[in-house]
Amino acid sequence: MQLLLLTAGLGLLSVLGAQGPQLTPAHAQELVGRWHIKLWAGTFPIPVKRRSHPIPPFTLAMNELQKLEFRMNLTKPIGCIPFKLPLDIGPKPGVFHTWYKYRIYINFLPGKQHAIAHFNDTIDFSKHVMMMLMGRSLDEDPEAVRTFEEFAESKGLNQTDIARPPPLEACELPPDS
Template sequence: MQLLLLTAGLGLLSVLGAQGPQLIRARAQELVGRWHIKLWVGNLPIPAQKRSHPLPPFTLAMNELQKLEFRMNLTKPIGCIPFKSPLHIGPKPGVFYTWWRHFISIRFLPGKLHAIAYYSEKRGSTRLRMMMLMGRSLDEDPEAVRTFEEFAESKGLNRSDIARPPPLEACELPPDS
């Protein structure tokens, strides 16, 4: 009987593994470089007209304190404003947190050309969630999109709410920032 249960359990694990690619926990050094926001979805209170607003690329770099740092130039009426935020290494591999104590899980898709960043926080009786598919280039990858859509659904978000923001190059970061 135990052998039957073990065989069935291992068979189930192999089927579950075949349903989608294995996501790999990201380490800080592996994330360094320029990234583009390809897709994002969340239940944060963001006005509908801003959900598809163009987004500039961002950079993850090691700062002078050897901490991973998120860098993005934001478009404002007065021009491009640089935004920087250190990401501290969290309690588990692939988990980072901001100085606001927002924990962000980042996992690579196979090949490490795409990653999914996921944020979830409970506020009162509401669970706030947001995630994005980030890519090292603007090239299309249907497999990465499919994986992101499935991951979003597994976290309770709707596939129909996924935004595909166009790239914005007006506030592009210099290559060495």
């Protein structure tokens, strides 16, 4: 389930058609570092009890092929399982492509401590939207939350579609991963 959320979430790391001057397309080098998923929303059929399941932090790094790479350790009964998703850098700032050929948009909020990642595509003949508010720290930022809520609403989602997962630190990524 976490893998689906993260694949969709990072594969979802897109902010398609980010509206308004408060969002700035992200360049790959600006995204490098550790991030936390603060909020997420989407149309994928995820059971309600799983929507608020704790999510570990993730890292965005440049890999040896000079691709931006999403890295997260997933907690499984057998232990921590590393998950990596390379993202091709698109033709415009803020646009990234997964190997599935999905387009992901990532835009910074003012201050570049928060970003919105957005995915909007057809999977298995159904149109899906997935987005997340990611932050460099666990600090609360009401303005970032408000911006994310407005963005989600502009993409056809409701306030009830927004999940607020608690952080999970049990499966830390090593600093050099």
